[in-house]
Amino acid sequence: MWDYKLLQNELMQREIKFDCGLSNQEIMEIEKIYEIRFPFEYSEFLKVGIPVSAGFYNWRDLTQKNVNYIKERMNIPFMDILDCYDEIDEWPSSWGIKPETSQDLKEKIKSLLQEAPRLIPIYKHRYIAMIEKNSPIFSVMGLDIVYYGENLFQYFEIEFGTKKYSEIEFKDIEYIKFWSDAINW
Numbered sequence: 001m002w003d004y005k006l007l008q009n010e011l012m013q014r015e016i017k018f019d020c021g022l023s024n025q026e027i028m029e030i031e032k033i034y035e036i037r038f039p040f041e042y043s044e045f046l047k048v049g050i051p052v053s054a055g056f057y058n059w060r061d062l063t064q065k066n067v068n069y070i071k072e073r074m075n076i077p078f079m080d081i082l083d084c085y086d087e088i089d090e091w092p093s094s095w096g097i098k099p100e101t102s103q104d105l106k107e108k109i110k111s112l113l114q115e116a117p118r119l120i121p122i123y124k125h126r127y128i129a130m131i132e133k134n135s136p137i138f139s140v141m142g143l144d145i146v147y148y149g150e151n152l153f154q155y156f157e158i159e160f161g162t163k164k165y166s167e168i169e170f171k172d173i174e175y176i177k178f179w180s181d182a183i184n185w
Contacts, residue, residue, distance in 0.1 A: 002041065002153050004048040011051065014160045018049035022060060030059050033067060034074070036120055040133040041152045055124045073121045077140040078113050081182075084143050085109040092181035116178030123159065128152065129176045136173045136180075145182045147173055 008018060022030070027043055030036075038046065052058055057070050085106050091098040095112060099105040119127035119138065126148055129135040137155035139148040148165075149155025150173050157163035173180070 002044075004045050007045065007153060007156060008049045010162065011156060011160060015053070016051050016056075016160070017053045019052045019058075019060065021047040021049045023047075026060065029062075033062065034071065036074075036118060036130055038120065039128055039131055039135050039152075041135075042120065042122070042128055045152060051123075057121050057123075070121065074118065076125075077119050077127065077145075080140070080142045081109060081113060082106065087143060094181055112178050117176060119179070122152075122155070126155065126159065129179060131174075131176065134174045135176065138176075138179055143182075145179065147183060 012018060022043075024047075027038060027046065031038060046059060050056075050058060050060055057073065058066060059070075086102055088109075095108070099108050117129040117131050117135075119140065120130055122128055122137065125139060125141050127138045127140055129138070134151060136147050137149040137152065139146050147168060147170065149158050150168055154163065154168070158165050158168070
């Protein structure tokens with residue numbers, strides 16, 4: 001079991017500011033507003049404290065402006081892929097035969113995205129997949145999609161300098177439908 005308070009303390013030493021944690025009621029309200037379900041480890045982390053430093057997403061701020069901003073950030077990976085679908089060089093075999101026409105290719109990508117777990121933003125362009133638990137963290141910028149941590153704890157260690165990116169054990173990373181295949185582009 002991860003020590004979320006210890007993680008928060010380590011991040012605070014890196015000058016990350018925190019607001020008090022979310023209650024179970026707040027989490028349920030947020031999940032309803034965004035039509036998401038936080039992975040277990042992320043909801044537990046947010047119960048200890050919400051990082052509010054620049055680059056983080058303030059889930060407690062339910063003003064329409066902030067809600068729209070977070071929803072937009074959640075849609076960016078999908079929209080970027082749909083905007084650049086014709087630039088995908090590597091076609092994973094798990095996706096079947098690559099369509100030959102541009103229109104069929106776009107429809108296939110759209111279908112694959114609809115079946116993929118949604119991505120929930122954590123910090124800037126880093127995301128966690130909406131699965132029950134043990135999601136790796138993805139860095140997503142257009143078609144540039146890479147793992148940025150085996151899990152939430154390791155991600156924060158890498159992002160904020162207590163662990164090197166080269167220390168990721170890629171073989172131990174949980175497979176996430178669509179997103180793990182997109183790593184090979």
